[in-house]
Amino acid sequence: MKPVYREKSIVEAGAPGRKARRSVTINEVESPLGWLFRHGHLSVRQYDAGEQLRSDYELSNLAPSVTMRWDASGVKGARHGAADLTPSERQAAARQRFDGALREAGTGMSDILWRIVCAGEGMRDAETALGWPARAGKLVLQMALDRVAAHYRIPE
Numbered sequence: 001m002k003p004v005y006r007e008k009s010i011v012e013a014g015a016p017g018r019k020a021r022r023s024v025t026i027n028e029v030e031s032p033l034g035w036l037f038r039h040g041h042l043s044v045r046q047y048d049a050g051e052q053l054r055s056d057y058e059l060s061n062l063a064p065s066v067t068m069r070w071d072a073s074g075v076k077g078a079r080h081g082a083a084d085l086t087p088s089e090r091q092a093a094a095r096q097r098f099d100g101a102l103r104e105a106g107t108g109m110s111d112i113l114w115r116i117v118c119a120g121e122g123m124r125d126a127e128t129a130l131g132w133p134a135r136a137g138k139l140v141l142q143m144a145l146d147r148v149a150a151h152y153r154i155p156e
Helices: 032-038 044-059 087-105 107-118 123-130 136-151
Strands: 005-012 020-027
Touching: 032 044, 032 107, 044 087, 044 107, 044 136, 087 107, 087 136, 107 123, 107 136, 123 136
Parallel strands: none
Antiparallel strands: 005 020
């Protein structure tokens, strides 16, 4: 299938009342969430909630690292970037938003949410790993994404 590229504006943590935005190009074919959205299984609101959750997951560096970090180290006392937050503060804020979104989704729904949105598992693999019948995961994922959208205050 031909890749579907589009510009995505990502909201990063900032000081209260301020948010930093950056634009990235994403390939929607790579994501199981993007596939579900493109095939009409998710609403725009649900898709945006999933993308915001994945963004917070990535910003909080919760995924396992397999190599050394080569980021430039910060200069002591220098504060610049996303609303005067240090990288550690931005990471902690993203972790708090991510944990809050999973709590809002609920214990039974956060498993499928994490597997599809954050780990990038396909629906069939996630349903099998959770011991669920076929097509049950899509319904649970939709309900979980609705709760996450409410948590992120994404309008309908």
